[in-house]
Amino acid sequence: MTDNERLAELLFPHITKTPADYEEMYPLRNLSEGAKVTRFAPSPTGYMHIGNMFSCLIDRLAAATPDSVFYLRIEDTDKKREVHDAIDKIIEGLSAFGIAPTEGITGKETEKGAYGPYKQSHRKDIYQCFAKDLVLKGYAYPCFCTEEELSSLRENQEKEGANPGYYGKYAACRNLTADEQEEKIKAGIPYTVRLRSDGDENKKIIVEDQIKGKIEMPENVQDLVLLKTDGIPTYHFAHAVDDHLMRTTHVVRGDEWISSLPLHIQLFKLLGYKPPKFAHISPIMKLDDGNKRKLSKRKDPEASVSFYVEQGFPADGVIEYLMTLANSNFEDWRKANPTADKYSFPFSFKKMSSSGALFDILKLNDICKNVISLMSAQEVYDNTVSWAKEFDSELYELFTADPSYAKTILNIDRETPKPRKDIISWSDVKGYVSYFYDSLYNNEASLPENINAEDAKAVIDAYKNVFAETDDKDTWFGKIKELCEPLGFTPNVKEYKKNPEAFKGHVGDVSTVIRVAVTGRTNTPDLHAILASLGKERVFARLDEFKSKI
Numbered sequence: 001m002t003d004n005e006r007l008a009e010l011l012f013p014h015i016t017k018t019p020a021d022y023e024e025m026y027p028l029r030n031l032s033e034g035a036k037v038t039r040f041a042p043s044p045t046g047y048m049h050i051g052n053m054f055s056c057l058i059d060r061l062a063a064a065t066p067d068s069v070f071y072l073r074i075e076d077t078d079k080k081r082e083v084h085d086a087i088d089k090i091i092e093g094l095s096a097f098g099i100a101p102t103e104g105i106t107g108k109e110t111e112k113g114a115y116g117p118y119k120q121s122h123r124k125d126i127y128q129c130f131a132k133d134l135v136l137k138g139y140a141y142p143c144f145c146t147e148e149e150l151s152s153l154r155e156n157q158e159k160e161g162a163n164p165g166y167y168g169k170y171a172a173c174r175n176l177t178a179d180e181q182e183e184k185i186k187a188g189i190p191y192t193v194r195l196r197s198d199g200d201e202n203k204k205i206i207v208e209d210q211i212k213g214k215i216e217m218p219e220n221v222q223d224l225v226l227l228k229t230d231g232i233p234t235y236h237f238a239h240a241v242d243d244h245l246m247r248t249t250h251v252v253r254g255d256e257w258i259s260s261l262p263l264h265i266q267l268f269k270l271l272g273y274k275p276p277k278f279a280h281i282s283p284i285m286k287l288d289d290g291n292k293r294k295l296s297k298r299k300d301p302e303a304s305v306s307f308y309v310e311q312g313f314p315a316d317g318v319i320e321y322l323m324t325l326a327n328s329n330f331e332d333w334r335k336a337n338p339t340a341d342k343y344s345f346p347f348s349f350k351k352m353s354s355s356g357a358l359f360d361i362l363k364l365n366d367i368c369k370n371v372i373s374l375m376s377a378q379e380v381y382d383n384t385v386s387w388a389k390e391f392d393s394e395l396y397e398l399f400t401a402d403p404s405y406a407k408t409i410l411n412i413d414r415e416t417p418k419p420r421k422d423i424i425s426w427s428d429v430k431g432y433v434s435y436f437y438d439s440l441y442n443n444e445a446s447l448p449e450n451i452n453a454e455d456a457k458a459v460i461d462a463y464k465n466v467f468a469e470t471d472d473k474d475t476w477f478g479k480i481k482e483l484c485e486p487l488g489f490t491p492n493v494k495e496y497k498k499n500p501e502a503f504k505g506h507v508g509d510v511s512t513v514i515r516v517a518v519t520g521r522t523n524t525p526d527l528h529a530i531l532a533s534l535g536k537e538r539v540f541a542r543l544d545e546f547k548s549k550i
């Protein structure tokens, strides 16, 4: 037995499989030309940043061909930060936004696919097998340094002005003899397993990043930790093992990982595997007092995915907005293909911003308005009800008590060539429909300045005389016009414009009086449809009430 073989057995007596066994268990995937394997790999910390969702969307967009794979892996190696229902929340969130992966974790205890387990906490033996292999090859060793020893190393390096870290002559456990290692292991001293770096800081790694282009960095020289004292891997080691065994072709992740790229490239090399392609995404930025900065979990509510859920932004609107951040030509594509499936958009890594897309809530609002304006009344109703069920019980009760009334209201000026764009999010719906429900209605409006109270009262009285609930739109409008002249208004707007002094106002002012009296607003969808939905009793009550207030 060589020293390395002896050490590997001492460290990992329970590991009997070899990397070759796993190679066989997880064969190369059968992919056609151009197919990609991507993954979303969140940590279950209970908080989903919009940046995570953005990166998940990129995974989804990149895996576009039918035999491409987009899987979900849960990176739960940090048990201290784990939140108990985070996995369910991640899955619910992804499916609510329509970007649920097709392979991997499907629930707290469930998964599908032939490359699992997809939860890192269930892969301990796999990581240890590969760590054992590195020990056998002399590329890894146990480190018995305590926290105190490591912090005094840091202090000494600071004093000396040396680069911090565990490397070269500072790597105290790198050169322990086989006997020293054995003695310490047998004495039960806790240890981590570190990489024995073969890097040379004068040499460079070169990576052709899918988004950032050519990245050149000095090789890694640090003996970084691969397995922590509890035998659980660090992110770096798990990444190399998992993305190899799960046959990931493209690793899409935040660019905070670029600094670790030399280590990752080195790990793939020492393990004997070809690294995947990398696509490092820049963080989403925001303009703050004219300066660009990262969206911050602490300062910006819109950094959290839960913000969009709570505000009731339509899932499709949020995703379409993120697509404009991903590839700015998405907007033109959307204009040219208004009804096409968004996933048929020809996404390109190369068109992504390498410096960070700028978040613009006004543009998000515009896109959401547009998305909602194109929905049917049934869709708006269903989405509003499911949002309200969780976030607005009053609206939920009103809508579910009389679904057909709610849908009639929502259908006003909808499914027309130029639908109105009043609703940005489901939380706007209550305000939008409030005058249709007596319990929400509170008319505090006053008359526009150009109409005096006496004239308005006369309009109200005259209108009550001609009101008939069954009038169609043309008959109704004919009646409004007929009201004009006897009251000193003109039915003809052009005529009014030519000679405004001759009239109290025009037909638009007459309908404004009715509109304001019945809805409390000067701008509403089609007034005839509103009056028809409200019905005679409610219309009259409101006209009377308004009249008594002015």
Ligand code: GLU
Pocket (backbone or CB within 6 Å): 040, 041, 042, 043, 075, 239, 251, 252, 253, 254
């Ligand atoms: N669990 C890592 C994170 O949440 C994933 C990074 C990656 O995608 O590789 O940052």
